[in-house]
Amino acid sequence: MARVNDWYSRLLSLPETLSASPALAIGLTFGAFFAGNAVFRRIGRPLWLPPVVLSAVLLAAVVALLGMDYKAYQQGAHWLTVLLGPATVALGIPLYQQMHHIRALWRPILVTLPIAATLAAVYALVIAWSLGATPEVLASLAPKSVTAPIAIGITQQLGGSVPLMMGGLLITGVVATLFVDLAARWLAISDDRILGFALGLNGHAVGTARAFEISPTAGAFASLGMGLTGVFTALILPLVFHL
Amino acid sequence: MLRGFLVLVLFFLLGEALQKVFLIPVSGGVLGMMLMTLTLMFKGGISDDLASASQGLISVLVLLIMPGVVGVFFTADQFAGQWLAVAAALLGGTFLSVLSTLWLMSRVVRLGGGKGE
Known part of the structure; x- marks a missing residue:
């Protein structure tokens, strides 16, 4: 017993x-x-x-x-x-395979990226700030459209909470995927390249996974949007945030 | 496949090394990704090994971010009273930024930037 x-x-x-x-x-x-x-x-x-x-x-x-x-x-x-590091490197391969599409659209990409990536952070910051969010919460929300490995670095640099940021990241990825599908119908956009880019820019890895379901072209543009947003936000956000 | 994985890890380490040495505010993974794309453009081709390793990793991307995602359930009470601000910022902010991106990019493409099609 x-x-x-x-x-x-x-x-x-x-x-x-x-x-x-x-x-x-x-x-x-x-x-x-x-x-x-x-x-x-x-x-x-x-x-x-x-x-x-x-x-x-x-x-x-x-x-x-x-x-x-x-x-x-x-x-x-x-x-x-x-493994997230090597997986991020792996995104360079679809990027290369779709390079001809990207070359054809480099100008719109160059114009859209800085504006859209800044807005992705600013809209959320302004809404949260006006509803009385603490600085720690703001720092956790700022990189919400950035792919996880980069966003972790940004949040730590800004003094935010990594778990809250990860939750926000996930929700952002999910709703960005939904909103892109909805808005594409409203605005009558059916160009896989634009849809993919918007998915990657706003919805990071979750949006990119969705874009690969649409087509390899959408996936490549999503990888590009995600990569460029990550780089751009990592460079700009620490500067903007302290204003 | 494993050979391809080795290449990915090497590029990641190279990116990390550059980041640490030159204090670049971008993660090693992203630097590695940029180096990878540039290298492939120079070489003008890609091995089957590398293609299958990258496909394998990309298909489990969600698995790799899950440990971080789960954390939000365990730190929830730390942010009591902030949830309205957080939810509004995430939903409203994302909605606005998706609309802005789609509108802006389709505008610019139509204005003649896109000669792709």
């Missing part, structure tokens, strides 16, 4: 014991990723509820149910986050 109790208590402390190695966090993340995708297909691929949201909610629920410390999870999952 005493032995069964021992087993039971060790079973209960398993999440804690196992989170000493990153395998548990990585396994949970993979599991939630595939489960989120499966649920997404099962409920008919709704545009307003992309797999990343489903997966993140699932993952948060499982981590909480296991009584796992979020810090411990984060430490294990750091192994996945490391």
